[in-house]
Amino acid sequence: MGNNLLKALIRTESLSKYYGKGGEIKAVDELNLEVYEGETFGLLGPNGAGKTTTVRLLNCIIKPTNGTAIVNDLDILKDETEVKRITGLLAESPGLYEKLSAQEFLEFMGALYDVPPKILHGRIEDLLKLFSLYDRRDHLLEGYSRGMKQKILIAAAIIHDPPILFLDEPTSMLDPRAALMVKDLIKTLADKAGKTIFICSHILPIVEELCDRIGIISQGRLIALGTIAEIIAQTGTKTLEDAFIAITGGVQEKELLAWREQKAVGS
Amino acid sequence: MVPKWLVIAKNEYNLRLSGIRSIRPYFPYIVIGLLAVYVAFIAPAIVSAFIDELLAFFLSQVAVAMIQILMFLLFIYILILPITYTLRDVQTGQLEIFLAAPIKPSDVLLGEFLGVVPFYAIAVAVVAGFFTAVLNPLGLGLVQIAIIIMVFVLIFFSALWIGSLIAALLRTKFGKASRGKDIGRALSVILVLPLIALMYAIMSGGVLEALANPGTSGIVKTLLSLVPSSWGAEVIISFASNPGDIAAVGVETLIRFGGQITFLVVVLWLGTKVANRAYSLEPITFTASRAKPDGVFYKSIKYLLGGKSSSSLLVSVCKDYGRRLENLSWLVYVVGLVVMLNIFFGDPSSDLEDTLFSLSLMMSPFLATFVVGTGTTREKANLFIFKKAPSGMGKFVKARLLQGLIVVVPIAAAVTVIFTIVLPQITLISLLTNTILVSLRATAFVIFVLGFVLLIPSFSEKSRDRTLHAVINLQITIFTSIGLTIILPILGLDFRKILPNLDLFMGFLYNHLLQTAIISLVGIMLISLGKRKLRRIE
Numbered sequence: 001m002g003n004n005l006l007k008a009l010i011r012t013e014s015l016s017k018y019y020g021k022g023g024e025i026k027a028v029d030e031l032n033l034e035v036y037e038g039e040t041f042g043l044l045g046p047n048g049a050g051k052t053t054t055v056r057l058l059n060c061i062i063k064p065t066n067g068t069a070i071v072n073d074l075d076i077l078k079d080e081t082e083v084k085r086i087t088g089l090l091a092e093s094p095g096l097y098e099k100l101s102a103q104e105f106l107e108f109m110g111a112l113y114d115v116p117p118k119i120l121h122g123r124i125e126d127l128l129k130l131f132s133l134y135d136r137r138d139h140l141l142e143g144y145s146r147g148m149k150q151k152i153l154i155a156a157a158i159i160h161d162p163p164i165l166f167l168d169e170p171t172s173m174l175d176p177r178a179a180l181m182v183k184d185l186i187k188t189l190a191d192k193a194g195k196t197i198f199i200c201s202h203i204l205p206i207v208e209e210l211c212d213r214i215g216i217i218s219q220g221r222l223i224a225l226g227t228i229a230e231i232i233a234q235t236g237t238k239t240l241e242d243a244f245i246a247i248t249g250g251v252q253e254k255e256l257l258a259w260r261e262q263k264a265v266g267s
Numbered sequence: 268m269v270p271k272w273l274v275i276a277k278n279e280y281n282l283r284l285s286g287i288r289s290i291r292p293y294f295p296y297i298v299i300g301l302l303a304v305y306v307a308f309i310a311p312a313i314v315s316a317f318i319d320e321l322l323a324f325f326l327s328q329v330a331v332a333m334i335q336i337l338m339f340l341l342f343i344y345i346l347i348l349p350i351t352y353t354l355r356d357v358q359t360g361q362l363e364i365f366l367a368a369p370i371k372p373s374d375v376l377l378g379e380f381l382g383v384v385p386f387y388a389i390a391v392a393v394v395a396g397f398f399t400a401v402l403n404p405l406g407l408g409l410v411q412i413a414i415i416i417m418v419f420v421l422i423f424f425s426a427l428w429i430g431s432l433i434a435a436l437l438r439t440k441f442g443k444a445s446r447g448k449d450i451g452r453a454l455s456v457i458l459v460l461p462l463i464a465l466m467y468a469i470m471s472g473g474v475l476e477a478l479a480n481p482g483t484s485g486i487v488k489t490l491l492s493l494v495p496s497s498w499g500a501e502v503i504i505s506f507a508s509n510p511g512d513i514a515a516v517g518v519e520t521l522i523r524f525g526g527q528i529t530f531l532v533v534v535l536w537l538g539t540k541v542a543n544r545a546y547s548l549e550p551i552t553f554t555a556s557r558a559k560p561d562g563v564f565y566k567s568i569k570y571l572l573g574g575k576s577s578s579s580l581l582v583s584v585c586k587d588y589g590r591r592l593e594n595l596s597w598l599v600y601v602v603g604l605v606v607m608l609n610i611f612f613g614d615p616s617s618d619l620e621d622t623l624f625s626l627s628l629m630m631s632p633f634l635a636t637f638v639v640g641t642g643t644t645r646e647k648a649n650l651f652i653f654k655k656a657p658s659g660m661g662k663f664v665k666a667r668l669l670q671g672l673i674v675v676v677p678i679a680a681a682v683t684v685i686f687t688i689v690l691p692q693i694t695l696i697s698l699l700t701n702t703i704l705v706s707l708r709a710t711a712f713v714i715f716v717l718g719f720v721l722l723i724p725s726f727s728e729k730s731r732d733r734t735l736h737a738v739i740n741l742q743i744t745i746f747t748s749i750g751l752t753i754i755l756p757i758l759g760l761d762f763r764k765i766l767p768n769l770d771l772f773m774g775f776l777y778n779h780l781l782q783t784a785i786i787s788l789v790g791i792m793l794i795s796l797g798k799r800k801l802r803r804i805e
Binding site for chain 1: 274278282286360363
């Protein structure tokens with residue numbers, strides 16, 4: 001992809017979020033990256049690396065300690081409402097209104113994002129059919145399985161047809177069939193509808209399949225950035241998994257059974 | 268575009284009525300119709316039965332202070348309801364939805380507030396309807412009645428707005444960590460205690476007696492005059508003293524009523540200013556709770572059980588119980604309730620038998636229900652850990668039973684000692700007898716409640732569900748307890764009649780022991796059935 005010709009739709013400028021006394025916990029530290037228009041970008045990292053914090057910062061849910069980010073020419077510090085309007089978010093562990101039906105929940109979400117009622121009803125119907133939930137549209141969400149809830153949350157994230165989508169672990173709770181459908185949806189949204197998609201995940205095959213470029217974050221710092229081929233080449237490994245382990249660190253094979261040896265010594 | 272606060276208000280309203288979705292469109296009409304019937308017929312009919320006493324009260328010396336107290340109670344109740352409702356099950360999941368959407372926090376606050384207004388308004392309409400029904404026979408003018416209704420509306424809006432704001436702030440503060448949620452649940456239990464104390468004080472007549480003293484009455488009036496609900500109370504009393512003549516109290520009414528309006532405007536404005544703080548996902552703290560090394564208590568348990576795996580199991584169960592503030596708050600609640608009942612309704616001339624009777628009948632079921640009944644089957648996932656282990660269900664029941672006894676019996680014994688020791692002419696023997704009998708009854712109830720909970724478990728992490736389940740358990744336990752004292756003599760099992768030569772207290776003691784034995788046996792049977800039931804749960 002000729003990055004020089006593309007517009008950077010998301011650009012972080014030393015974006016940082018520190019917690020604790022004196023900011024000793026660096027959830028996100030001096031993050032500088034660009035995500036281009038129409039691109040599907042993957043942010044990888046182990047648990048607690050700062051992926052969700054980054055997404056929350058870019059969606060103006062929390063405020064940075066230092067730095068800023070520009071989302072479609074809008075500053076996350078100054079144009080909070082407008083940034084929220086042009087982004088859709090599938091959060092990692094979002095709360096659903098379990099006492100609403102799928103139809104009611106999507107109506108509510110559409111109204112929050114000012115989707116005109118004329119468009120909204122048809123769109124809800126289409127999305128429910130797409131996710132094979134149309135027949136259960138009047139069932140309360142409390143009776144839905146985790147996968148079904150995830151589908152509703154994805155539908156809610158795209159209900160206002162935003163140009164930029166943030167998907168935090170989009171397929172983590174889905175069965176293979178639903179996961180395949182979501183992957184196809186993401187691909188189609190990127191390829192046919194020109195959406196810019198920012199995916200957070202630690203499921204490497206998903207990222208490999210969907211993302212044009214990836215960034216690897218660990219302990220708040222961006223430690224690798226590029227296409228998958230570039231990152232594999234940089235680390236001198238053969239697969240993304242090996243590259244990921246090489247960058248973020250892993251457990252040596254001999255350590256895997258060390259606990260058994262210790263038991264033998266004790267007994 | 269529909270205003271965002273209206274979207275959120277509509278959503279809140281729909282959420283609260285999700286249980287009756289089929290009749291939701293008719294709900295407002297049904298409620299308005301019922302309230303109209305209440306205001307037009309029921310309230311006047313109720314009032315007419317006591318009209319002379321009520322009118323005499325409204326024109327008495329104590330009325331001003333008493334109405335101030337009642338209005339203050341109404342204000343606090345409305346304020347505290349959204350707080351306890353929120354704290355019981357602090358949920359911040361939906362917060363992310365709002366914060367990611369293009370909405371101002373003040374719109375969220377306003378929407379959440381307006382969404383619940385119709386439900387609280389029902390309660391206020393009932394109270395206001397009662398007051399107007401009482402005051403109407405005095406010959407109040409239409410304007411006076413309208414102002415009285417407005418007084419209630421202003422108190423209601425101010426209290427509910429403040430309550431909603433505090434609830435949102437507390438949700439943000441407590442909702443991000445399990446520890447915070449636990450603190451919230453504990454607070455929701457404890458917060459109710461002062462209100463119950465005030466209510467008991469009014470019900471027992473102590474407040475009326477105290478207010479008959481002009482000095483006390485004056486202090487109460489001065490203190491409460493700072494609260495806006497009192498300004499409304501003064502308006503009502505001044506109208507009652509000058510029915511149909513609003514001009515006589517025009518200036519005072521203007522000042523007091525104006526004060527209420529100003530207060531509402533100020534709190535509304537302040538609420539919108541602090542709404543940003545009330546809706547935030549910024550972590551409050553990053554300090555994770557850490558377990559301390561086992562202290563003397565846990566070491567003693569392990570030692571007493573011979574350091575076997577069962578001792579580790581019991582210690583683990585006790586730790587899981589003791590580290591939840593919600594559980595401890597229920598203990599405080601039950602003991603507080605028993606103490607308050609004794610203070611406000613206790614008979615100073617009560618004897619050993621009365622004390623034993625009330626503690627066995629009331630305190631023991633409460634303690635057993637809220638200790639064993641609320642936490643035993645908290646999560647299905649926890650149960651499956653035991654089901655997976657060899658002889659797991661037996662270990663689970665044994666550990667829960669011992670944990671219940673470790674908590675309930677010492678507390679029951681301690682409360683009994685305190686309540687018995689204050690009785691006149693108490694001897695060491697009777698003190699010991701009383702303590703042992705109450706402890707035995709507490710043990711029996713722990714067995715009974717555990718059996719019942721195992722047989723009809725409630726798997727829910729929601730505090731509201733577990734409290735409801737515990738209340739049902741409590742009703743059954745108390746019903747069983749009272750039922751036995753009634754049924755056994757009917758069946759001829761009354762030692763005072765079987766052994767007529769027996770001393771009256773000894774007869775009571777034998778009856779007590781028989782009831783305790785029956786409760787224990789039923790409990791053992793229930794445990795056995797409950798174990799089977801849990802084994803079958805998938």
